Amino acid sequence: MRILVCVKRVPATGGQISLTADARDIDTRYLGFTISPHEECAVEEAVRIVETHGGTSVVLTLGPASAVDQLRDAMAIGIERAVLLETDGSDWDPGATASAIVDAIRGLEAADGPFDVILFGNESADSGGFQVGIRVADALDRPIVSGAKGLAIDGGSATVRRQAAGGWEEFDIELPAVVSVREGINLPRYPSVPGRLRAKKKDIEHVTPERRPLGPELIRLSVPVEQSASVEILGTGPEAAPRVVEILREIGVL
Amino acid sequence: MSGILALVEHDAGRPDRLSLEALALAGDLAGRLGVGVEAVVIGAGAEAVAGSLGAYGVSTAHVVRHDRLDAYAPMAWASALGGVIAAGGYDAVITAGSERGTEVLAHVAARTGLPLAANVVGVDLGERWTVTRQRWAGSLLEEAWLDGTPHLLTVAPHGVPASEPDPAAQPAAVQQVTPELTDADMRVRVARTVPAATDRISLTDAKVVVGGGRGIGSSEGFAMLEELATLLGGAIGVSRVATSLGWRPHAEQIGQTGARIAPDLYIACGISGAIQHIVGCKSAKRILVINKDPEAPIFGRATYAVVGDVHAIVPAITAEIRRTS
Numbered sequence: 324m325r326i327l328v329c330v331k332r333v334p335a336t337g338g339q340i341s342l343t344a345d346a347r348d349i350d351t352r353y354l355g356f357t358i359s360p361h362e363e364c365a366v367e368e369a370v371r372i373v374e375t376h377g378g379t380s381v382v383l384t385l386g387p388a389s390a391v392d393q394l395r396d397a398m399a400i401g402i403e404r405a406v407l408l409e410t411d412g413s414d415w416d417p418g419a420t421a422s423a424i425v426d427a428i429r430g431l432e433a434a435d436g437p438f439d440v441i442l443f444g445n446e447s448a449d450s451g452g453f454q455v456g457i458r459v460a461d462a463l464d465r466p467i468v469s470g471a472k473g474l475a476i477d478g479g480s481a482t483v484r485r486q487a488a489g490g491w492e493e494f495d496i497e498l499p500a501v502v503s504v505r506e507g508i509n510l511p512r513y514p515s516v517p518g519r520l521r522a523k524k525k526d527i528e529h530v531t532p533e534r535r536p537l538g539p540e541l542i543r544l545s546v547p548v549e550q551s552a553s554v555e556i557l558g559t560g561p562e563a564a565p566r567v568v569e570i571l572r573e574i575g576v577l
Numbered sequence: 578m579s580g581i582l583a584l585v586e587h588d589a590g591r592p593d594r595l596s597l598e599a600l601a602l603a604g605d606l607a608g609r610l611g612v613g614v615e616a617v618v619i620g621a622g623a624e625a626v627a628g629s630l631g632a633y634g635v636s637t638a639h640v641v642r643h644d645r646l647d648a649y650a651p652m653a654w655a656s657a658l659g660g661v662i663a664a665g666g667y668d669a670v671i672t673a674g675s676e677r678g679t680e681v682l683a684h685v686a687a688r689t690g691l692p693l694a695a696n697v698v699g700v701d702l703g704e705r706w707t708v709t710r711q712r713w714a715g716s717l718l719e720e721a722w723l724d725g726t727p728h729l730l731t732v733a734p735h736g737v738p739a740s741e742p743d744p745a746a747q748p749a750a751v752q753q754v755t756p757e758l759t760d761a762d763m764r765v766r767v768a769r770t771v772p773a774a775t776d777r778i779s780l781t782d783a784k785v786v787v788g789g790g791r792g793i794g795s796s797e798g799f800a801m802l803e804e805l806a807t808l809l810g811g812a813i814g815v816s817r818v819a820t821s822l823g824w825r826p827h828a829e830q831i832g833q834t835g836a837r838i839a840p841d842l843y844i845a846c847g848i849s850g851a852i853q854h855i856v857g858c859k860s861a862k863r864i865l866v867i868n869k870d871p872e873a874p875i876f877g878r879a880t881y882a883v884v885g886d887v888h889a890i891v892p893a894i895t896a897e898i899r900r901t902s
């Protein structure tokens with residue numbers, strides 16, 4: 324099996340978000356970076372497919388030079404190759420992102436043969452466009468199932484399971500195929516120290532992508548105004564219990 | 578011709594809640610543009626739903642019938658919707674920001690080469706449209722230019738109020754549509770559905786949710802939260818730390834990549850209040866925080882709070898409930 328997984332570098336925001344002065348980006352001066360939990364699960368799924376069925380796995384991202392960190396994180400848990408479509412770090416719309424990924428996939432497949440499965444996150448953590456995977460699948464004329472919380476590969480086909488009203492729905496698809504994954508499909512492993520060291524030494528292939536903007540075109544960001552609750556401190560430590568229970572009765576949950 | 582076209586998903590003969598939100602935005606745009614709202618309804622039971630849509634401001638409902646559409650098939654739905662779009666010359670096509678609405682419209686966008694804005698909460702009309710859409714699951718808003726004929730957008734779940742029925746409205750005219758479907762359209766379709774186990778109170782419907790995060794310390798630590806949840810007839814919800822450490826199943830996770838809850842009371846124990854957690858619980862009517870660090874961001878979201886060690890406080894609350902009932 325040849326598996327490709329696509330991830331996006333995003334800031335690991337904590338309790339609140341601050342914006343840059345031009346309001347076009349998150350102020351990341353004091354932040355670390357990560358990928359979406361959905362994508363972490365997609366990376367884990369790629370590693371598991373190769374562990375079970377044999378083959379090779381490749382991780383790809385479109386982002387700034389510093390996104391090699393996220394590629395190395397993926398290699399640290401067992402992805403073999405990494406490709407960076409290097410940008411200046413500005414915001415690429417989902418259409419432009421998808422076309423650049425399609426170009427890269429065509430190049431990789433021309434060199435080494437088709438990918439049996441291409442994995443995406445269900446949506447990116449930051450922009451949440453909910454479309455890059457579908458645009459890529461459409462351009463490659465491959466079936467795609469979104470929102471996968473279960474993936475079982477059997478020879479040339481796969482069964483994909485996702486949550487639906489009242490339970491689960493299952494799709495049987497032929498490979499090659501595209502699957503976008505939701506967190507919960509698996510529990511990603513933590514990288515081992517030798518895994519990290521190995522990943523550090525690996526080469527990363529750099530490609531300069533062609534940018535074909537499609538839209539939507541970012542104008543500015545804003546932090547939504549939420550009415551700030553005024554908190555009533557009921558007490559400190561276990562002595563607060565009687566007051567808590569009083570409140571539970573007052574609001575009718577007891 | 579012009580107008581706004583909305584895809585209406587339905588359940589048990591009625592448009593579903595998120596589709597009513599999509600119809601509300603469609604109606605608002607149509608009113609401002611001085612055009613009508615049309616709808617596309619697909620699958621078994623579509624006919625009955627179509628008839629009722631006049632009350633939600635729909636002038637024409639396109640009912641898509643095809644024997645290959647008995648089971649849900651996203652690419653086939655996109656072909657059906659695409660057929661209506663191609664014949665109609667619409668200003669905008671709107672779906673709910675549901676799993677299905679989103680993927681169907683993304684297929685349409687991919688095939689037509691048009692941009693798509695997901696999870697929109699507002700639109701400003703002008704020579705170029707600007708949309709306000711959610712990023713980071715709603716922790717951040719983006720204003721963006723959205724071009725395209727038609728403009729393609731999905732409506733953020735619970736981002737706009739649902740359309741209210743007007744019983745005096747004219748019924749919608751029903752237009753039958755038989756789409757042309759190819760074998761390629763049928764490559765992805767629901768082969769089986771499997772009902773969920775229903776022995777527990779569902780997290781998204783629970784009136785009380787007792788939540789635990791890193792501060793609970795271990796999977797064993799959740800026994801005290803389960804005891805409290807049982808006394809309150811509630812469900813357990815957790816932060817991502819509790820799932821990624823393997824303490825609890827992901828099905829219990831609240832937040833950006835977990836469940837969105839709206840209980841009467843959410844009791845957040847040993848949870849710091851990262852924005853990705855907050856987006857999942859901000860619709861709770863009240864939040865009771867139990868945390869040893871009074872500087873934790875979650876206090877900014879709390880209605881009530883107790884400062885201190887959750888391992889001492891939760892058992893004391895449980896004991897007090899038992900003592901006084």
Ligand SMILES: Cc1cc2nc3c(=O)[nH]c(=O)nc-3n(C[C@H](O)[C@H](O)[C@H](O)COP(=O)(O)OP(=O)(O)OC[C@H]3O[C@@H](n4cnc5c(N)ncnc54)[C@H](O)[C@@H]3O)c2cc1C
Nearest residue numbers: 448790791792816817832833834847848849853869870887
């Ligand atoms: C793209 C993305 C998506 C994410 N999606 C989600 C999501 O869906 N859901 C989610 O929850 N997170 C999500 N996260 C992770 C999120 O950013 C936080 O890391 C996570 O919510 C923190 O969990 P926590 O509050 O349990 O842990 P921490 O942030 O470590 O907080 C622990 C809290 O417990 C308190 N505490 C410790 N010991 C005690 C004690 N004995 N008694 C009382 N209090 C104590 C501490 O004071 C602290 O406030 C996401 C992150 C990213 C980047």
Ligand SMILES: Nc1ncnc2c1ncn2[C@@H]1O[C@H](COP(=O)(O)O)[C@@H](O)[C@H]1O
Nearest residue numbers: 329330385443444446447452453454455
């Ligand atoms: N810049 C990027 N580089 C690589 N993959 C990406 C990028 N942006 C989005 N993706 C992939 O596409 C998925 C959906 O993104 P989106 O359409 O933005 O919600 C993500 O979860 C990633 O798997």
